[in-house]
Amino acid sequence: MAQQAIAPRIAADCGTYQRSEFQHCDLLTPSLVLHWSVANGSITMGLEDANWTQGPGQGSHWLGLGLSEGGSMAGADMMVLIKGPPAQPQPPSVTSQSEAGDGAGSSSGGAGPSAAWTVQDMHSYANGAIPRADAMQDVKLMGQPVEAGGRLLAVMRRPLQTCDADDRAIVQGMWTHVIWARGSRWPSYHGAINRGSSVLTLHPFANQTDGSQTAADAAADHDLKTFNLTMPNVAIPSVNVTNYMCSHVEVPVSGKQHIVRYLPVVQNPRLVHHMILFSCSSPPNATGDLFLCPRMDEGCQTFTIGWAPGIKSVELPAAAGYPVGGASTRFFSLQVHYNNMEHVSGLRDSSGFQVSVTPHLRPHDMGIISLGETNLTIPPGVARVEAPINLCPAACLARLAGPTTVWRGWLHMHELGSEMQTRHTRNTTELPPLGSQRYYEFNYQGGSAVAASSELLLPGSDALLSQCIYNSLSREVVTHAGEDTQSEMCFNFLSVYPAPTAIEVCESIGTIGPLGPLAICSTQARMSHFHHNGGFKNASLVAEFLASKDLVPAVQPVIDHSYGECPGLGTRPRQLEQ
Numbered sequence: 001m002a003q004q005a006i007a008p009r010i011a012a013d014c015g016t017y018q019r020s021e022f023q024h025c026d027l028l029t030p031s032l033v034l035h036w037s038v039a040n041g042s043i044t045m046g047l048e049d050a051n052w053t054q055g056p057g058q059g060s061h062w063l064g065l066g067l068s069e070g071g072s073m074a075g076a077d078m079m080v081l082i083k084g085p086p087a088q089p090q091p092p093s094v095t096s097q098s099e100a101g102d103g104a105g106s107s108s109g110g111a112g113p114s115a116a117w118t119v120q121d122m123h124s125y126a127n128g129a130i131p132r133a134d135a136m137q138d139v140k141l142m143g144q145p146v147e148a149g150g151r152l153l154a155v156m157r158r159p160l161q162t163c164d165a166d167d168r169a170i171v172q173g174m175w176t177h178v179i180w181a182r183g184s185r186w187p188s189y190h191g192a193i194n195r196g197s198s199v200l201t202l203h204p205f206a207n208q209t210d211g212s213q214t215a216a217d218a219a220a221d222h223d224l225k226t227f228n229l230t231m232p233n234v235a236i237p238s239v240n241v242t243n244y245m246c247s248h249v250e251v252p253v254s255g256k257q258h259i260v261r262y263l264p265v266v267q268n269p270r271l272v273h274h275m276i277l278f279s280c281s282s283p284p285n286a287t288g289d290l291f292l293c294p295r296m297d298e299g300c301q302t303f304t305i306g307w308a309p310g311i312k313s314v315e316l317p318a319a320a321g322y323p324v325g326g327a328s329t330r331f332f333s334l335q336v337h338y339n340n341m342e343h344v345s346g347l348r349d350s351s352g353f354q355v356s357v358t359p360h361l362r363p364h365d366m367g368i369i370s371l372g373e374t375n376l377t378i379p380p381g382v383a384r385v386e387a388p389i390n391l392c393p394a395a396c397l398a399r400l401a402g403p404t405t406v407w408r409g410w411l412h413m414h415e416l417g418s419e420m421q422t423r424h425t426r427n428t429t430e431l432p433p434l435g436s437q438r439y440y441e442f443n444y445q446g447g448s449a450v451a452a453s454s455e456l457l458l459p460g461s462d463a464l465l466s467q468c469i470y471n472s473l474s475r476e477v478v479t480h481a482g483e484d485t486q487s488e489m490c491f492n493f494l495s496v497y498p499a500p501t502a503i504e505v506c507e508s509i510g511t512i513g514p515l516g517p518l519a520i521c522s523t524q525a526r527m528s529h530f531h532h533n534g535g536f537k538n539a540s541l542v543a544e545f546l547a548s549k550d551l552v553p554a555v556q557p558v559i560d561h562s563y564g565e566c567p568g569l570g571t572r573p574r575q576l577e578q
Contacts, residue, residue, distance in 0.1 A: 022046055028180055028198050038203050043170055044157045052152035062186040067168040068177040071197045071309050075439030077168040078122040078131050079139045081154055082186045117145050119156055123166040130187045138162040163566035172203045174449035199311045223359055227251050229334055230265055230352030232288050236338050238345035243338040246293035248284040250331050251324045258321025261356035262305055263313040272351045273339040275307045280331040293335055294485050300333035302368055303410055303493040320364040320497035367499025371466045372507050373490040376481040378470050385470040387490055392464040392506035395552035396521030399502040400459040409435030409448040410493040414485050419469035422492045424454050426462050430563040435492050463557040466492050508554045512536055517554040526550055
């Protein structure tokens with residue numbers, strides 16, 4: 001199975017509950033543990049907070065857990081445990097009764113030791129907004145939580161798929177961002193410290209790793225070498241909140257090897273917002289340099305690996321690795337986004353990635369297919385601007401050498417981006433998307449999991465349709481495509497294996513005179529050759545690209561069966577915060 005997720009782990013010191021009670025657990029923090037089990041179409045979750053403070057007389061206390069698209073509150077599906085009555089009255093249908101039938105939902109007592117607990121199924125449309133109760137309450141409290149010795153134990157249950165437009169489905173084999181927060185007197189702001197995120201596979205396949213290493217793994221790891229690709233002890237700027245800084249780095253190997261694992265090295269977690277490693281097509285002038293990079297340098301633009309808060313160690317699938325050395329590049333550009341909201345001065349940073357490299361090559365190289373729309377004209381002052389659909393037609397994917405596995409997608413827009421999705425069609429049937437974010441946020445970028453039923457690209461029968469949606473209310477001038485953050489982008493970088501040799505870029509380019517709608521599907525090198533030699537103004541070059549099928553007709557697929565696990569739900573439009 002291709003989906004090697006950022007996997008759950010089972011640790012002997014993972015809280016009070018035993019494996020017989022819960023199959024999986026994760027240390028969200030050293031003192032906050034999430035336990036969970038999946039059975040009969042539902043997930044049962046146990047939260048264990050070792051630093052819980054009962055605080056009698058201090059009002060209600062709450063602990064929230066959420067499923068998020070990118071690690072933020074925007075668009076998150078939340079389960080909030082509340083001790084005592086909410087600060088504001090709620091409709092009777094909002095609060096779930098405890099499964100034990102002990103009247104947890106009807107208590108009107110205070111927040112002292114005898115106060116009852118409730119759980120609310122909620123959602124949030126924006127960061128910083130008070131979550132709203134769902135019309136459908138799909139979370140059940142499995143008896144009253146236990147408080148003892150400063151520790152809280154609570155158990156909740158919900159269906160994997162609720163078919164509620166305000167909930168996120170828990171799909172087998174797919175990882176998700178799990179966010180948490182705690183506070184007192186609901187609703188209240190949790191503060192900068194009492195929150196966090198992790199990336200977990202809540203419903204793994206039976207053969208997915210749980211993080212424990214087998215003897216075979218240990219043998220395969222015997223020749224692993226690790227390298228730190230980090231920033232050169234940079235002084236974090238304190239004047240501006242948003243700072244993009246880059247440094248060229250090298251993986252010093254001789255001969256071809258595979259990157260098979262990577263983990264973040266984050267020295268200042270409150271300031272390092274996300275990191276991306278771009279591979280370079282040619283050696284840079286120097287390594288260990290430092291430069292501001294609101295736009296990437298031309299020689300290093302191929303997305304390779306990325307990190308956002310909550311992502312821990314990442315194992316590549318056993319069948320593939322990122323090639324490095326030999327005929328492949330050894331050089332990368334490391335981009336770190338520093339988000340210095342409090343204008344802290346005097347801090348230095350050497351954050352980046354630790355990559356593990358093996359000379360024992362895996363069966364396949366991991367490669368990238370870039371799906372992009374560069375024809376962007378975004379008028380100012382509009383809440384919803386739909387960019388043209390970027391079509392990667394079946395004629396383009398026919399250039400794949402054979403069935404190709406999508407490991408994950410990396411959606412990328414800039415500050416105006418609000419939604420993005422890549423639809424996957426096979427003949428006349430739509431499959432689950434290869435990346436979808438209804439609440440895209442530039443400051444929370446990370447990979448998108450791919451459903452097992454959609455992970456294969458079949459040449460000749462599959463097509464991909466990507467679309468970005470923007471909110472330009474903050475702009476007073478027209479925004480076009482470009483690399484700096486004030487311009488816009490619309491890309492989905494698909495990590496795939498085997499690495500394609502004939503198609504690395506797939507982009508629809510509109511109607512070109514009598515040729516009609518076209519798509520260009522080629523390698524990065526061929527694309528550069530086309531644009532640097534006149535492009536469509538060079539008739540002989542256009543004829544060459546048509547003959548080689550680097551240019552093909554952009555034929556829209558006919559979709560008879562749209563994707564949707566729940567009748568009538570389909571793909572939901574984003575809701576704007578009122």
